[in-house]
């Protein structure tokens with residue numbers, strides 16, 4: 001997979017040199033290219049923003065600069081374009097799974113009050129353009145949202161996660177635990193500051209362990225995300241019980 005990221009703060013993406021994503025880049029699984037938007041601004045101040053038409057606070061990112069950058073970065077191809085924004089479609093595990101199938105993604109990181117809307121309209125003519133939100137809170141720009149998306153997508157790519165089961169068993173991945181939150185996890189020592197590991201986990205009885213984990217996931221989901229359970233009806237829960 002090729003990932004292009006355009007931003008006025010390319011240094012935000014140095015975390016993509018470490019851990020799983022960094023290894024995938026060095027292995028060639030991921031081809032990540034970071035671009036400084038100001039390289040396409042040719043005035044002496046490298047201006048990328050201007051005042052909003054219609055008035056209002058803040059500044060808006062100029063369409064010409066974005067147009068020059070996107071034209072050059074996408075020369076000869078048509079990636080899927082993602083623009084992060086507070087007013088976008090919610091980013092979900094399902095969207096991460098879908099995006100992980102794409103051969104080429106272009107992430108555009110806005111700043112200020114956002115990117116002139118004509119940019120998304122212009123490129124929507126020749127490529128798929130998605131405006132995506134990573135949650136109902138307001139960031140100062142798109143970079144952190146892109147980091148979140150790249151990590152969620154990157155870990156789904158073949159060979160990126162050491163233990164392939166890690167992604168398959170995700171809370172939001174299809175299967176018996178879908179739409180349930182992760183339950184508690186434990187490792188050695190068996191007793192830590194007088195606190196023991198739940199006995200069932202030491203039993204070696206895989207069926208009992210699976211059921212215990214499902215029950216704990218249900219308990220945590222009921223406590224922290226009852227909304228996820230509305231999507232699960234009794235029939236589905238019974239069916240999953242039989243799968244355990």
Ligand SMILES: Nc1cc(-c2ccc3ccn(Cc4ccccc4)c3c2)n[nH]1
Nearest residue numbers: 084085086110111134135138139141142
């Ligand atoms: N989930 C999510 C995404 C963002 C986000 C993404 C890109 C940008 C570019 C500029 N801003 C600042 C901004 C503040 C208010 C209104 C509009 C834009 C951004 C915020 N915030 N929260």
